[in-house]
Amino acid sequence: MGHDTYRVLVFDDDEALGEMLREYLSISCNCVVDVVSTEQDFWPRLSSTRYDILFLDYQLRETTGLAILSQMKDHNNMPPTVMMTGQGNEKVAAQAIQDGAIDYLTKGEYAFTELPGLIERAVRLRRVQETMRSSSEKIRYQSMLLDNLRDAVVVWGADGIITYWNEAAADLYNLRADQMVGKPVDTHFFPLFSTPVLWKGLPPDENLQAERQFETPHRGTLWISSVISPLVDREGQVSGYMDVSRDITTAKLIEQVLQTRLEGERLLASLSSDFIQTPESVAHPKFSHALEAISTFIQANQGILFLNENDILESRAYFPALELSLDRPLHILPLDEFPWLRPLLLHRQIAILPTGNIPGLASILGHKKSRGSIVLLPLTAQGQNYGLLLFHLPAHLPGWENNFGNVLITFSRILLGTLLQIRANQKLKASEERYRAIVEDYQTEMICHFQDDGVLTFVNEACCHYFQTNRWQLIGRNFLEKILEEDRPAVRALITSLTREQPAARSIHRALNSQGEVCWHEWSIRRIDDSSNSLVEYQAVGRDITDRKKMEAEVQMAHQQVAEAARLASVGRLAASVAHQISNPLTTIIAEGQILRQSLDKTDPAYESAEAIEQAGWRAQQVIDVLLKFSEASKDEWEGLPIQETIRQAALLASAQVLADHLRLEMSLPEEPLFVWGNRQQLIDLWLNFFLGIPSLYKKDQEKSLYLEVSGPTHSCITVKISMQGLILTEDERIALFEPKMIPTSLPAGTGMELTICREILRRHNGQVQVSGTDHATVIEIFLPEGE
Numbered sequence: 113m114g115h116d117t118y119r120v121l122v123f124d125d126d127e128a129l130g131e132m133l134r135e136y137l138s139i140s141c142n143c144v145v146d147v148v149s150t151e152q153d154f155w156p157r158l159s160s161t162r163y164d165i166l167f168l169d170y171q172l173r174e175t176t177g178l179a180i181l182s183q184m185k186d187h188n189n190m191p192p193t194v195m196m197t198g199q200g201n202e203k204v205a206a207q208a209i210q211d212g213a214i215d216y217l218t219k220g221e222y223a224f225t226e227l228p229g230l231i232e233r234a235v236r237l238r239r240v241q242e243t244m245r246s247s248s249e250k251i252r253y254q255s256m257l258l259d260n261l262r263d264a265v266v267v268w269g270a271d272g273i274i275t276y277w278n279e280a281a282a283d284l285y286n287l288r289a290d291q292m293v294g295k296p297v298d299t300h301f302f303p304l305f306s307t308p309v310l311w312k313g314l315p316p317d318e319n320l321q322a323e324r325q326f327e328t329p330h331r332g333t334l335w336i337s338s339v340i341s342p343l344v345d346r347e348g349q350v351s352g353y354m355d356v357s358r359d360i361t362t363a364k365l366i367e368q369v370l371q372t373r374l375e376g377e378r379l380l381a382s383l384s385s386d387f388i389q390t391p392e393s394v395a396h397p398k399f400s401h402a403l404e405a406i407s408t409f410i411q412a413n414q415g416i417l418f419l420n421e422n423d424i425l426e427s428r429a430y431f432p433a434l435e436l437s438l439d440r441p442l443h444i445l446p447l448d449e450f451p452w453l454r455p456l457l458l459h460r461q462i463a464i465l466p467t468g469n470i471p472g473l474a475s476i477l478g479h480k481k482s483r484g485s486i487v488l489l490p491l492t493a494q495g496q497n498y499g500l501l502l503f504h505l506p507a508h509l510p511g512w513e514n515n516f517g518n519v520l521i522t523f524s525r526i527l528l529g530t531l532l533q534i535r536a537n538q539k540l541k542a543s544e545e546r547y548r549a550i551v552e553d554y555q556t557e558m559i560c561h562f563q564d565d566g567v568l569t570f571v572n573e574a575c576c577h578y579f580q581t582n583r584w585q586l587i588g589r590n591f592l593e594k595i596l597e598e599d600r601p602a603v604r605a606l607i608t609s610l611t612r613e614q615p616a617a618r619s620i621h622r623a624l625n626s627q628g629e630v631c632w633h634e635w636s637i638r639r640i641d642d643s644s645n646s647l648v649e650y651q652a653v654g655r656d657i658t659d660r661k662k663m664e665a666e667v668q669m670a671h672q673q674v675a676e677a678a679r680l681a682s683v684g685r686l687a688a689s690v691a692h693q694i695s696n697p698l699t700t701i702i703a704e705g706q707i708l709r710q711s712l713d714k715t716d717p718a719y720e721s722a723e724a725i726e727q728a729g730w731r732a733q734q735v736i737d738v739l740l741k742f743s744e745a746s747k748d749e750w751e752g753l754p755i756q757e758t759i760r761q762a763a764l765l766a767s768a769q770v771l772a773d774h775l776r777l778e779m780s781l782p783e784e785p786l787f788v789w790g791n792r793q794q795l796i797d798l799w800l801n802f803f804l805g806i807p808s809l810y811k812k813d814q815e816k817s818l819y820l821e822v823s824g825p826t827h828s829c830i831t832v833k834i835s836m837q838g839l840i841l842t843e844d845e846r847i848a849l850f851e852p853k854m855i856p857t858s859l860p861a862g863t864g865m866e867l868t869i870c871r872e873i874l875r876r877h878n879g880q881v882q883v884s885g886t887d888h889a890t891v892i893e894i895f896l897p898e899g900e
Contacts, residue, residue: 117142117143117144118141118142118143118144118164118165118231118235119143119144119146119161119162119163119164120137120143120144120145120146120163120164120165120166120167120231121145121146121148121157121158121161121163121165121166121167121191122134122145122146122147122148122166122167123148123149123154123166123167123168123169123172123177123180124147124149124167124168124169124196125149125150125169125171125172125173126149126169127147127149129219130147130148130149131147133145133147133167133227134147136224136227137227137231140224140227140228141227141228141231143231146161146163150173150174151172151174151175151180154180158184158187158191159187162191163191164191164192164231164234164235164238165191165192165193165194165230165231165234165235165238166191166192166193166194167194167196168180168181168193168194168195168196168213169196169197170195170196170197170204170208171197171198177195177196177197177208178195178204178207178208178211181193181195181208181211181212181213182211184212185211185212190212191234191238192214192234192235192237192238193212193213193214194213194214194215194216194217194230194234195208195213195215195216195217196217196218196219197216197217197218197219198218198219198220204216214233214234214237215230229388232388233385233388236381236384236385236388237381239381240377240378240381262280263280263356263357263358264278264280264281264283264284264285264356264357264358265278265280265281265354265355265356265357266278266281266292266297266301266354266355266357267343267352267353267354267355268297268301268352268353269351269352270350270351270352270353272296272297272298273294273295273296273297274292274293274294274295274296274297274300274301275293275352276293277289277292277293281357284336284357284358284359285304285326286328286329297311301355304326304327305324305325305326305336306324306325306326306327307322307324307325309322309324309338309340311340311353314340314342314350314353315342316342316344316348316349316350318342319339319340319341320338320339320340320341321337321338321339321340322337322338322340323335323336323337323338323360324336324338333361334359334361335359335360335361335363335364336357336358336359336360337357337358337360338355338356338357339355339356339357340353340354340355341353341354341356369514369515372515372516373518373519375409376409376516376518376519376522377519379405379406379409379519380519380522380523380526382405383402383405383406383523383526384526386398386401386402387402387526387527387529387530390530390533390534392534392537392538395530395534396428396429399417399428399429399527400429400430400431402429402523402526402527403415403416403417403429403430403431404431404432406519406520406523407431407503408431409516409519410487410503410512410516410519410520411505411512411516412431412487412503412504412505413504413505413506414431414432414503414504415430415431415501415502415503415504416429416430416431416443416501416502416503417429417430417499417500417501417502417527418443418445418499418500418501418502419498419499419531420457420491420497420498420499420500423446423447423448424444424445424446424447425443425444425445425446425447425453425499425500426443426444426445427443427444428499453488453500456488456490457490457492457497457500458490458492458495458497459490459492460489460490460492460493460521460524461489461490462487462488462489462513462517462520462521463487463488463489464485464486464487464488464512464513465485465486465488466485466486467483467484467485467486467504470486483506483507484504484505484506484507485504485505486502486503486504486505487501487502487503487504487505487520488500488501488502489501489502489520489521489524490524491524491527491528491531492528493528493532498528498531498532499527499528499531501520501523501524501527556574557574557653557654557655558571558572558574558575558578558652558653558654558655559571559572559574559575559651559652559653559654560572560575560586560591560651560652560654561649561650561651561652562590562591562649562650562652563649563650564647564649564650565590566590566591566592567588567589567590567591568586568587568588568589568590568591569587569649570587571583571586571587578625578626578656579594579625579626580626581626591650591652592604594623594624595621595622595623595633596621596622596623596624596630598622598878598897599621599622599623599878601827601828601829601897601898602619602621602827602829602878602879602880602895602897603619603621603880604827605826605827605829605831605880605895606619606637606880606882606895607637607650608826608827609882609893610637610638610639610650611639612639612641612645613884613886614882614884615638615639615640615641616636616637616638616639617636617637617882618634618635618636618637619634619635619637619880620632620633620634620635620657620875621633621635625656631656631658632656632657632658632660632661633654633655633656633657634654634655634657635652635653635654636652636653636654637650637651637652638650638651638652701725701728701729704725705722705723705725705726705729708722708725709722709723709726749791749792750789750790750791751789751790751792751899752787752788752789752899752900753787753788753789753790753792753795753899754785754786754787755785755786755787755788755795755822755830755832755896756781756782756785756786756822757785758792758795758796758798758799759779759781759799759820759822759832760781761796762796762797762798762799762800762803763777763779763799763803765796765800766800766803766804769803769804770803770807773807773816774807774815774816775803775806775807775816775817775818776815776816776817776818777803777818777820778817778818778819778820779819779820779821780819780820780821780822781822782822782823786822786824786825786830786898787830787898787899787900788830788877788896788897788898788899789877789897789898789899789900790877790896790899791876791877794873794876794877795873795877797869797873798869798870798873798874801866801867801869801870801873802834802866802867802870802892803818804866805866805867805870806818806834806836808866809836809839809841809890810836810838810839814838815838816838817836817837817838818834818835818836818837819834819835819837820832820833820834820835821833821835824898825898828897828898829895829896829897829898830895830896830897830898831893831894831895832893832894832896833891833892833893833894834891834892834893834894835889835890835891836889836890836891836892837888837889838888838889839889839890840885840887840888840889840890841883841885841890843885846883846884846885846890847883849867849883849892850867850868850870850871850881851868852865852868874894874896877896877897878897879894879895879896879897880894880895881893881894881895882895
């Protein structure tokens with residue numbers, strides 16, 4: 113459900129039902145569920161834990177759910193409660209709702225799939241209750257602070273003449289005591305207020321409390337809280353009156369702000385409940401209803417919801433409501449025509465712009481006069497924009513953003529969450545359709561399960577039909593049995609390499625069909641683990657690709673020509689780099705170095721420098737020799753070759769380009785030769801294309817680091833592990849890693865064909881390749897059959 117873990121308490125004397133609820137909510141909603149069956153266990157649990165929702169059974173062994181619900185009213189930690197009963201009873205349901213339950217369920221008449229939405233609604237209700245409780249506590253605290261302020265005191269006699277005016281009154285009303293004492297209260301004091309004060313005839317034992325507005329020339333309208341009390345002499349007669357007043361303007365403003373916030377929270381809670389699990393079919397009518405409610409609340413006379421469709425903002429919901437087709441939006445805002453909108457859409461902040469400053473947008477929206485303001489709020493998540501909320505305010509409203517900003521931002525997040533939910537549901541539906549299509553396709557393919565030792569535990573009908581036998585003659589035999597003996601080590605190594613992090617791989621190998629003929633198979637093999645990450649078995653889905661292989665054989669010559677062309681292109685690039693190192697004066701450098709060395713005594717400090725110059729010249733000559741040998745036409749000779757030697761020769765040829773690409777290359781090669789069966793020139797081409805193709809996978813200014821390690825033999829295979837540090841690829845990118853890339857020729861390196869050539873060379877050598885990823889690197893593992 114995409115939320116934090118919720119705490120659920122179930123109080124039901126039917127322990128079987130309680131456990132069933134626990135299991136369902138734990139799996140489907142990721143909830144932590146506690147189940148109690150007695151009142152003795154219930155109250156300690158409720159007191160010690162904050163629960164998001166309580167499912168309470170009506171008919172209990174020792175009491176009833178209504179009795180429990182009644183006692184919970186005095187409990188400070190009362191969670192939203194859902195009453196459950198085995199028999200529908202409208203009277204019980206009405207009493208439960210009246211006592212504070214949020215819903216009433218009849219056992220056997222509701223589906224468990226309704227519970228996630230009910231839990232979401234309860235959690236949101238609890239949050240609103242906590243917010244309202246917090247706001248009320250704030251109001252009481254602020255009232256206490258106001259009670260400590262110094263009060264203004266005015267006293268007048270029974271004849272209505274003012275007899276006392278203190279300093280606080282002078283400060284509050286901006287009138288000195290000498291201006292007011294001795295004056296009639298009805299003509300000089302009470303006319304200061306907007307409403308008349310009926311103080312005459314007030315009984316001796318009563319007070320007159322009122323809140324009045326007082327207009328000041330410099331401070332505007334003030335709110336005054338006043339308490340008028342009669343002054344009684346010893347005989348019990350009223351001798352005068354005292355008015356104790358204080359300025360409560362700040363409290364009034366705070367009260368208005370808090371009231372606005374409470375109303376906004378109630379509105380948001382209502383809207384949020386409407387959008388829980390919203391189907392796409394009813395989303396747009398709900399958007400229009402919510403837009404009307406929020407526009408009215410924030411005092412806007414126009415509201416529009418835009419959705420971002422390929423950098424074009426299209427209006428989808430309106431206030432005032434319009435009778436329009438959702439397929440033909442009234443307002444369209446291409447971002448290319450409104451470039452100033454782009455930076456605003458990248459942030460989740462409110463922008464308030466005068467209408468006169470954006471005439472192009474204002475005219476599209478129908479505001480021809482430069483009045484009011486436009487409020488913009490992007491619907492953006494994780495750097496991606498999904499739409500825009502737009503409101504028009506008819507006039508400048510002081511304090512508008514303080515009063516309504518948080519409500520509007522929360523509303524935008526509710527809309528954004530709903531949009532993301534709808535899009536996720538769309539992707540899930542498409543994924544389910546693809547999955548069903550795949551499953552249906554697999555029904556025509558061979559499917560089997562086998563254990564770690566290769567023993568088959570399951571085969572489908574397609575598998576039996578292919579091998580022309582029945583299921584029981586195949587189960588118990590080894591999965592590798594039908595694979596050609598020369599290909600078994602590579603397949604076994606591939607299966608062994610599967611892990612929990614990299615559970616699936618593909619194998620293409622030769623096998624024997626029911627007639628004993630050699631054919632080609634393609635198998636997708638997946639490792640299946642249990643909840644403790646221990647191997648249970650392997651699942652394999654395969655098909656006969658012999659016809660495809662025959663077609664590949666027919667175009668093999670074309671592949672060879674592509675490989676040869678790419679190799680020659682690599683030679684050309686390498687030759688240019690080598691030319692930069694040695695240039696034409698190489699012969700002169702070697703000769704002059706020799707003459708200089710011979711003319712110096714060995715004890716001369718310059719002797720070592722002359723000798724180094726000569727050695728560098730010969731080294732350059734060695735590079736040229738290897739390059740010329742590499743440039744020779746490839747010979748179709750296969751032999752047992754030490755794999756370390758082919759890697760070193762390729763590294764030597766690529767050294768200049770490696771430096772030019774700023775690639776840090778490290779190799780770990782065993783001293784003892786490890787032999788593979790193959791073509792020398794093609795294997796050098798293999799490593800050379802890896803060295804030349806890998807730098808193009810990194811970003812332009814990213815640090816490039818490659819670590820190559822050779823190990824084995826394992827299961828009759830030599831393993832070459834290439835770790836590309838700092839290169840993080842997605843699963844789709846790893847799958848397509850060896851596909852051709854159309855890279856522009858303006859780039860400094862790479863033709864886009866290097867890794868594709870590597871795949872073709874590995875295929876010729878009956879090798880296997882597997883690509884995996886970690887948090888810090890992408891790893892390519894190559895398995896080549898061991899040679900002699």
